[in-house]
Amino acid sequence: MRIAIIGAGIAGAAAAFEIARQGRRASVFHDVTGSSGLYSGALDFEPWDCADPTRVLEPDLSEFSKQLGTWKLGAATRHVATLEGNVRPTRGSDRALLDLERCAGKRVAVVDLERDDWDAPLLAKSFANSAWAKQTGTEFFALPVAVLKKGFERRISGFDFAALHDAAERAQALEAALRSSNVRADAWLFGPWLGIERQLADELSAALGVPVGETTSAPGGAAGARFELARDRLMARLADAVRGRLLSLERVTGGYRLHLRDHAPLEFPIVVLATGGVAAGGVALERSFERRGGTGFRLSFDAPIALELDAEVVEGVSSLANVDFVERGLDALLRVGIAVQADGSLPGNPGLFAAGDALAGRPRTALVAADSGLQAARAALDFARRLG
Amino acid sequence: MARDLDIDPSGRALDCDVIVIGGGVNGVGVARDAALRGLKVALFERNDIAFGASGNSSGMIHGGPRYLTYDPAVTQSSCLDSGHIQRIAPHLLFRIPFLMPVFGSNAVKSKVMLTAIDAFFDLYDAYQPLKAGKNHVRLSAAEIAELEPGLVGGAAGGITFDEWGIDGARLCIGNAVDARERGAEIRVHCTVTEILRREDGSVYGVRFRDRASGQTGQRTARVVVNATGAWAPITTSLGGLEPNAARIRPGKGIHVFLDRRLTNYAIIAHAIDGRQVFLLPWQNMSVLGTTDDDYYGDLDHVVATSDEVSYLFQAVEHVFPAVRSARAIGTWGGVRPTLYDWGPNEDELSREHQVVDHRAHGADGLYSMIGGKLASYRLFAEEMTDVIATRLGNTSAKRSHVSPLPGGDEQVDPMQLVVQGGMEAVTATRLEYRHGGRSLRVLERMLEKPREAAVVCSCEPVTEAEIRYVIEHEFAHDVSDVARRTRLGLGACGGMRCALRCGRIVADATGRSPEVGQQLALEFLTQSARRRSAAVGAAQARQEALSLSALQAEFGSGSREP
Numbered sequence: 019m020r021i022a023i024i025g026a027g028i029a030g031a032a033a034a035f036e037i038a039r040q041g042r043r044a045s046v047f048h049d050v051t052g053s054s055g056l057y058s059g060a061l062d063f064e065p066w067d068c069a070d071p072t073r074v075l076e077p078d079l080s081e082f083s084k085q086l087g088t089w090k091l092g093a094a095t096r097h098v099a100t101l102e103g104n105v106r107p108t109r110g111s112d113r114a115l116l117d118l119e120r121c122a123g124k125r126v127a128v129v130d131l132e133r134d135d136w137d138a139p140l141l142a143k144s145f146a147n148s149a150w151a152k153q154t155g156t157e158f159f160a161l162p163v164a165v166l167k168k169g170f171e172r173r174i175s176g177f178d179f180a181a182l183h184d185a186a187e188r189a190q191a192l193e194a195a196l197r198s199s200n201v202r203a204d205a206w207l208f209g210p211w212l213g214i215e216r217q218l219a220d221e222l223s224a225a226l227g228v229p230v231g232e233t234t235s236a237p238g239g240a241a242g243a244r245f246e247l248a249r250d251r252l253m254a255r256l257a258d259a260v261r262g263r264l265l266s267l268e269r270v271t272g273g274y275r276l277h278l279r280d281h282a283p284l285e286f287p288i289v290v291l292a293t294g295g296v297a298a299g300g301v302a303l304e305r306s307f308e309r310r311g312g313t314g315f316r317l318s319f320d321a322p323i324a325l326e327l328d329a330e331v332v333e334g335v336s337s338l339a340n341v342d343f344v345e346r347g348l349d350a351l352l353r354v355g356i357a358v359q360a361d362g363s364l365p366g367n368p369g370l371f372a373a374g375d376a377l378a379g380r381p382r383t384a385l386v387a388a389d390s391g392l393q394a395a396r397a398a399l400d401f402a403r404r405l406g
Numbered sequence: 407m408a409r410d411l412d413i414d415p416s417g418r419a420l421d422c423d424v425i426v427i428g429g430g431v432n433g434v435g436v437a438r439d440a441a442l443r444g445l446k447v448a449l450f451e452r453n454d455i456a457f458g459a460s461g462n463s464s465g466m467i468h469g470g471p472r473y474l475t476y477d478p479a480v481t482q483s484s485c486l487d488s489g490h491i492q493r494i495a496p497h498l499l500f501r502i503p504f505l506m507p508v509f510g511s512n513a514v515k516s517k518v519m520l521t522a523i524d525a526f527f528d529l530y531d532a533y534q535p536l537k538a539g540k541n542h543v544r545l546s547a548a549e550i551a552e553l554e555p556g557l558v559g560g561a562a563g564g565i566t567f568d569e570w571g572i573d574g575a576r577l578c579i580g581n582a583v584d585a586r587e588r589g590a591e592i593r594v595h596c597t598v599t600e601i602l603r604r605e606d607g608s609v610y611g612v613r614f615r616d617r618a619s620g621q622t623g624q625r626t627a628r629v630v631v632n633a634t635g636a637w638a639p640i641t642t643s644l645g646g647l648e649p650n651a652a653r654i655r656p657g658k659g660i661h662v663f664l665d666r667r668l669t670n671y672a673i674i675a676h677a678i679d680g681r682q683v684f685l686l687p688w689q690n691m692s693v694l695g696t697t698d699d700d701y702y703g704d705l706d707h708v709v710a711t712s713d714e715v716s717y718l719f720q721a722v723e724h725v726f727p728a729v730r731s732a733r734a735i736g737t738w739g740g741v742r743p744t745l746y747d748w749g750p751n752e753d754e755l756s757r758e759h760q761v762v763d764h765r766a767h768g769a770d771g772l773y774s775m776i777g778g779k780l781a782s783y784r785l786f787a788e789e790m791t792d793v794i795a796t797r798l799g800n801t802s803a804k805r806s807h808v809s810p811l812p813g814g815d816e817q818v819d820p821m822q823l824v825v826q827g828g829m830e831a832v833t834a835t836r837l838e839y840r841h842g843g844r845s846l847r848v849l850e851r852m853l854e855k856p857r858e859a860a861v862v863c864s865c866e867p868v869t870e871a872e873i874r875y876v877i878e879h880e881f882a883h884d885v886s887d888v889a890r891r892t893r894l895g896l897g898a899c900g901g902m903r904c905a906l907r908c909g910r911i912v913a914d915a916t917g918r919s920p921e922v923g924q925q926l927a928l929e930f931l932t933q934s935a936r937r938r939s940a941a942v943g944a945a946q947a948r949q950e951a952l953s954l955s956a957l958q959a960e961f962g963s964g965s966r967e968p
């Protein structure tokens with residue numbers, strides 16, 4: 019019984035992992051970067067200010083994280099520094115993020131370099147002002163380090179700057195620069211620039227004997243790129259991953275026919291949709307004049323699936339203009355999606371499952387995506403067993 | 407008379423000659439003109455300079471061909487003043503060529519129409535020399551297709567004509583800064599709570615409350631000018647007058663702004679109700695406008711609605727279909743303080759201005775400025791100041807049309823900023839546009855503190871030095887104020903990449919905590935998201951969702967937002 023997964027963000031990757039763990043191999047079709055590749059590097063179930071720190075991680079999720087290789091996901095909540103000067107709790111993170119728990123009560127040097135997107139003195143002031151820093155008596159201070167080698171490095175994107183540090187000579191130069199500092203630092207906090215392929219944060223920590231790590235990433239930064247790299251390696255091991263954009267999903271006897279760009283139509287009895295929400299481009303918004311016959315939200319591919327917003331079907335809203343965000347709030351963009359049952363199955367569509375940001379009304383967080391991917395995979399496997 | 411004029415009821419000497427209420431273009435214009443004539447001035451603005459209609463207009467110093475048929479005096483004065491503004495602030499003006507295509511299925515009818523429009527613009531050309539404008543040109547269908555390929559086919563021909571664009575907020579800031587440098591006291595985020603009157607009804611000052619600090623106080627003056635635009639009736643009521651004493655007909659106008667310049671020309675189109683609307687290339691974006699509707703809502707929170715946005719899109723997509731796929735990155739909403747009249751449609755109301763002397767209402771010494779438009783603000787301010795000067799026996803020469811606004815006295819080559827400051831050319835050009843000769847002062851900061859050369863907002867772009875400059879010299883107190891002065895955060899990313907950084911800088915520069923800086927940034931982000939939400943379409947939805955997710959990763963669920 020073959021299973022197709024559409025989308026290879028966190029949800030799709032988790033679904034493929036679970037299917038492999040249970041002894042099968044899924045076909046994964048994925049196209050461009052979605053919201054997982056644009057995430058901050060912090061791993062949450064809920065927005066962090068209303069998170070339940072006692073929520074138990076299920077073993078499969080921990081195992082997925084381990085196999086992925088780019089996450090640190092422990093049992094306890096810990097703190098990370100954000101790109102905008104906050105200290106926030108998180109269940110886990112990209113492994114390059116500085117684990118502030120290891121720096122509590124110490125002196126953390128915020129690396130000061132003349133990047134346009136980085137202002138170490140004001141960031142250090144902001145971190146030092148956080149409730150966590152005050153409670154733990156942790157100091158943050160800006161410390162100039164000669165990291166930029168050429169003028170243009172001041173303005174290139176954070177991702178490009180991080181990628182520069184994949185080169186061995188750059189990594190060595192960085193280590194030498196930190197070593198030559200004559201100011202004592204118990205830990206070093208960088209922006210999200212410590213390599214994409216190279217695990218430079220770990221290397222530097224080991225070499226210097228003190229924690230060295232990053233803040234969270236801006237959308238399109240290093241953390242997302244590292245996820246994509248780790249995901250590609252995982253998929254190569256566990257699944258048959260193919261580049262291809264889903265154009266339409268058609269229901270046929272005994273399953274679904276997938277029309278993918280540049281592929282002949284393929285049929286699968288079981289399909290897991292991990293196509294993302296509005297941020298990923300999996301759900302699109304159209305104004306009345308942009309498309310005939312239906313306004314509002316729709317999936318980015320043709321499929322006989324209605325979208326829901328706040329438990330109400332929103333495809334073809336009864337408005338001549340648009341979804342009214344003045345009325346609904348702009349964050350409706352984060353609530354709209356596919357309505358599913360508890361196990362991720364779509365009512366009335368046997369063999370069809372959905373996970374991740376594609377789901378209506380779930381928090382758009384990394385761990386909810388991973389968790390729903392695992393669940394959808396289990397439900398898909400149950401369905402496969404029932405079919406025999 | 408002199409005795410009454412110069413003391414308050416307790417016999418103390420008055421603090422100043424003129425109090426101006428309102429920091430829109432008329433208010434700052436009067437404050438500047440009066441200061442230029444040596445009068446002692448205090449100005450109170452409840453929100454920010456250019457917060458209302460002045461900062462939310464179409465951004466044009468146009469000659470008003472629209473008014474030529476029924477109000478040629480407005481056209482004449484607008485053109486004349488457009489010329490004056492060019493001389494006192496040459497850096498702030500940029501040419502906007504307009505294109506008015508003529509469509510129609512009936513070839514004869516279209517030709518007649520074209521000839522009529524051609525003749526009409528012959529009349530308008532007579533005023534063009536007043537504002538250094540170029541004469542109109544009649545174009546064939548083929549020429550239009552070549553000059554503006556995005557237009558739908560089928561035009562019988564068309565007309566181009568010449569207008570000037572301006573950043574209305576920068577114009578207001580320039581006037582306010584000039585007034586202060588000539589001795590005026592300018593208080594921003596400071597609301598007038600009462601207009602003080604003597605027993606005989608005459609006005610001698612105001613009570614105020616600083617909205618940031620909560621501090622209250624009183625200033626006395628020989629004349630009080632109500633230059634509060636759409637707020638005018640509310641302001642007169644603070645002196646116990648009937649709101650009708652300064653009656654206006656408030657007309658809400660909205661604009662949608664779209665990412666990038668979509669057209670070479672400003673395109674004129676007709677809306678479903680026959681009104682003229684336009685799509686104009688303005689600074690580094692395109693502006694779609696405008697509406698004109700009676701408005702009775704909250705003047706501090708004027709926001710475009712989806713209906714208004716749809717109306718404008720629908721009008722322009724007829725002639726320029728690509729507007730459908732353009733990214734709407736924001737909206738402006740403002741309320742025109744049009745002269746009161748019962749009956750006519752909003753569009754037919756006079757754009758003239760008038761000074762109301764409230765002596766007629768028993769409040770000697772209080773004047774209200776009603777009506778007017780951005781293009782003729784200087785003239786209106788001069789007329790108001792003439793009345794004040796006559797009353798106070800001031801005989802100084804009028805200089806507001808010849809004395810340069812800050813930065814208008816010195817031409818700076820942006821390449822100089824590139825070479826000396828290491829700025830990128832686009833950064834230098836935009837900086838020079840906003841500050842004219844004073845961009846050298848921003849450059850000086852950068853040379854002194856190289857850290858401040860950092861580009862904080864890369865859409866516009868805006869450097870840290872400029873942010874700190876507008877805080878120190880242009881009355882900016884929060885992130886929205888900085889945005890109004892520099893256009894930080896108003897570009898394609900909606901402040902996602904710069905608002906929080908700007909908040910940290912504002913907090914640092916004003917001695918407030920980083921937490922306050924974050925709060926100010928979140929206020930800006932919330933307000934601009936609210937303004938965008940009426941215009942979110944396919945192209946912008948993903949960016950909005952991404953911004954929200956990024957904010958959530960930073961701040962949690964948003965429950966901490968204001």
